[in-house]
Amino acid sequence: MSAPRRSVLALAVLSMLTEEPMHAYRMQQLIKERRKDDVVNVSQRNSVYQTIQRLVRDGLVAVASTERAERRPERTTYRITDAGRVTLADWLRAMLSTPAAEYPELPAALSFLPNLSPADAVEALTLRMTRQAERLAALDREIAEVARFLPRLFVIEAEYQRQVVDAELRYVRGLVDDLRAERISWPFRDGVPGGFEPAD
Template identity: 35%
Template sequence: MEHRLEARMPSLTPLAFAALGLLNEGPMHPYEMFQTMTFRGDERNVKVRPGTLYHQVGRLTDLGYAEAVGTEREGNRPERTTYAITDAGRTALAEALRQMVAEPADEYPEFHLALAELENLPVPEAVDAVRARVVALERERDDIDTALARVHERELAERYWLDVSYVHAMLTAQIEWLSATVERIASGDIPWDGPAHPDDTTSPHSKEPSA
């Protein structure tokens, strides 16, 4: 995410980006923003800390994406400054969102590389490793189920937790694909020896059958 944000929004962190999205809903003071993020469970995507949030709102102001619109005081508490998004901030937010959603980022996930090189492990080790990952992903999906139950209990509008639904769907797809693939490896349906190409019997990738 950070790489994509830098393309449109110089030196803007994911937390600042999330804060800008909140200000697009209406003027808020940073503590109110923190409370809203906590209620919605935004920590699933960004690290939400009050002190850091205040700093990022200040950064938005420096960039001209937000502006102070008033202060208020409750009892003996310090004054709280309310901020609002500017036209420049609204434009930057929309442009960044369009780019981030429409254009897949150039990412090189570690697991994709591991799958490409999995054939370097003996079959039993490869099978054990993949099955262990399936178990770990199932635990993650259980956590997502808990998060979904929580947002339903809070009656939070669906548009605010589309990312949770998306992650759940992606985890389910990964679990299904990995479960089916590891069984094909274990059964020998995916050969684990021989040349990399059927016409290349002298390929350096040919090797003895794994134990």
């Protein structure tokens, strides 16, 4: 039997179930209430159900109970198994210790930047700066709010996100400055900025 497939959503489901048995909708709501949806994508409830079913097949989660209220669909409550607890700890150690190959959109877009004109690139990156500045302010508010009633341990992912957003914002500001000052040369195609010239 192959090893269970690790994912951020599967990690979140196992973590939720260490607290108590619960049904899929409750897990999704808790992740949102605790603002973990910044790091765990639970926008599609179906993906939560699919992840749970996969964890059940892998023996990491089991059905705790099934009940059907009048005029309501059947609701299944799940619990974590002993194997699930071991796997959760293994996944956490691996995710903390070993950088993963991730493919965020910004580096990909930067690698193909010459397909825009310099003016278009500056406009798009300036808009990104505005949005990231707003995100930074929101994270500052969240960190300050949580710090009023919970230990720092429960906000460290927001601290990390803040550092990442701040670093990106500083980089993009510098990049925009360089583009505006024409310190970055731009390839031309047919006399128009926005594409590489074919090699000879």
